[in-house]
Amino acid sequence: MKKRVFAALSCLLAISMVLTACGGVKTGAGGGTGGVDKNQELNMTITAEPASLDPSISPDxxxxxxxxxxxxxxxxxxxxxxxxxxxxxxxxxxxxxxxxxxxxxxxxxxxxxxxxxxxxxxxxxxxxxxxxxxxxxxxxxxxxxxxxxxxxxxxxxxxxxxxxxxxxxxxxxxxxxxxxxxxxxxxxxxxxxxxxxxxxxxxxxxxxxxMVTNGPFDLVEWKHEQSLKLKKSDTYWDRGAVKLETANMNIVKDISTGVNLYTSEQTDMTQLNAELADAFKKSPDFTPVTVSESQFIVFNLKNEFLSNSKIRKAISYAIDREALAKLMKDGSKPALALVPPTITGNDNEPFRKKATHGHLFNPREAKRLLKEGMKEEGFTEKPKLTLLSFDDYRKQASVFIQEQLKTNLGLDIQVDPQPRKQKIDREDNSEFELNYTAWNGDYNDPMTFLDLFLDSGVFSTGHWDNKKYKDLVEKAKGNPDFKERTQQLVKSEGILLDDAAIAPVIYGGKAYLQKPYVKEIVRHPIGADMTLKWAYLDGKDK
Incomplete structure (x- = not known):
């Protein structure tokens, strides 16, 4: 399989260098000129089995x-x-x-x-x-x-x-x-x-x-751990706007396998990882996507070593986010804070313009803080720590962090990659010391990130507890003075970072290969990441 992938890669790269010397195209660019295809069947890959299609309990x-x-x-x-x-x-x-x-x-x-x-x-x-x-x-x-x-x-x-x-x-x-x-x-x-x-x-x-559904498509087939088939709904109220007749979602967990399917014309769209994004970045099919994902380390404060804010801040300052973002090659950007730059405030201005506080890469300061924190807690030796990690393309970031903490602080970190379900179970039960995790905004407001650390929040399992933070976030939730509300959110993020409840790492990006005949797939930086309602094929039949 690897040889087939490499051969397909080489062929496509050679063609792409002849056809273009510039970067990727935006969604829906290119395509045929002969009108919309008669056969409207889209083939795409997804990287995992849906955890649940029950709207009340779907988590991913x-x-x-x-x-x-x-x-x-x-x-x-x-x-x-x-x-x-x-x-x-x-x-x-x-x-x-x-x-x-x-x-x-x-x-x-x-x-x-x-x-x-x-x-x-x-x-x-x-x-x-x-x-x-x-x-x-x-x-x-x-x-x-x-x-x-x-x-x-x-x-x-x-x-x-x-x-x-x-x-x-x-x-x-x-x-x-x-x-x-x-x-x-x-x-x-x-x-x-x-x-x-x-x-x-x-x-x-x-x-x-x-199940019954009420959207643009009906789910007509679900081969678990293999594929899902969606067909245009006959009962949808706006079905006249829907051009696709079928969308086949094939579950392909290995990114290289997905690329092999793409280059052998067996799928119209597939996701890339860092290595393959770099290989395909000059292809006309390369499609970078903006998301509202923040990737960061959550500390478990029940761990005596990590209970010290100076030690936590030292770990954060020891990570070269610029180098990591370049390594990922998927559009990721260095994160100095929690809320991504894609999120706006009440006035539709980016939240990051108002909230500039953040963690910088500073190895010298990191060493100083680590030394002071260890002295305060009575540590004469650095303990070994485990970093709970994704087992997907983001594992690469965990390995990079492991190397950074060894090089810049002399910390011995073991990376512990876990499949999604097991990782969530470990997080929910606070079974971690360091947890490399991520959150994609559910809606366009800083609150979608800042309420994660309240008592009922997803990441309260790190046991960080700050009354001033909680009070500010709760007041912001119901503050009818939206200008004052923004300032409350700015201050609360500052408290989170000052006390190093997390170590922000990168703002995630994604990259896909998408055939130029695939039109009007709408990708969203918040909430559900993709809408097929307006998508269609123009030129695949040729």
């Missing part, structure tokens, strides 16, 4: 990608990455910005039954029900009493979501939220049918015939 990027194309919520992200009306035909917001009234359009499920406001109310309350065990229940917390219900403090009927009638959904918020409308584009905010969920129980959404 691949699941979100599939759900975004087979389901639809009140709003969806459009081609300009702005929320636009979807199942909701309009929305009215009260003067105090705390009550949203959504009017639903005539829309149907894949079995022909109407989508109703009750489907949204049921879905959201099911996600919030503590018995469901949703990892993403927190994303519904802006809704009145949502958090209290999730914590078992109030009943479901006290949650601020109510189906007034089949076409009207009323939502009350705890406090005004500048990003709530954008939240409704996220897959967790989609509708679910109570009768279907109850009919199949634990088997709900585990097979195409054990």
């Amino acid at each position: 990027t691949v699941s979100f990608r599939v759900l975004n194309n087979i389901n639809e919520g009140l709003f969806r992200m459009n081609k300009d990455n702005k929320p636009e009306e979807a199942i909701a035909s309009r929305v009215e917001v009260s003067a105090d910005k705390k009550t949203y009234t959504f009017t639903l359009r005539d829309a149907k499920w894949s079995d022909g039954k109407p989508v109703t406001a009750k489907d949204f109310e049921y879905s959201w309350k099911r996600t919030l029900n503590p018995k469901t065990g949703s990892e993403y229940s927190f994303i519904l917390f802006p809704i009145k009493n949502a958090k209290a219900y999730n914590e078992g403090k109030v009943d479901a009927d006290q949650v601020g979501v109510k189906a007034v009638d089949d076409k009207t959904l009323k939502v009350e918020l705890e406090e005004p939220s500048p990003y709530f409308q954008g939240l409704t584009t996220f897959t967790v905010y989609g509708p679910q049918r109570k009768d279907i969920v109850e009919k199949y129980g634990k088997k709900y959404a585990t097979e195409p015939d054990k």
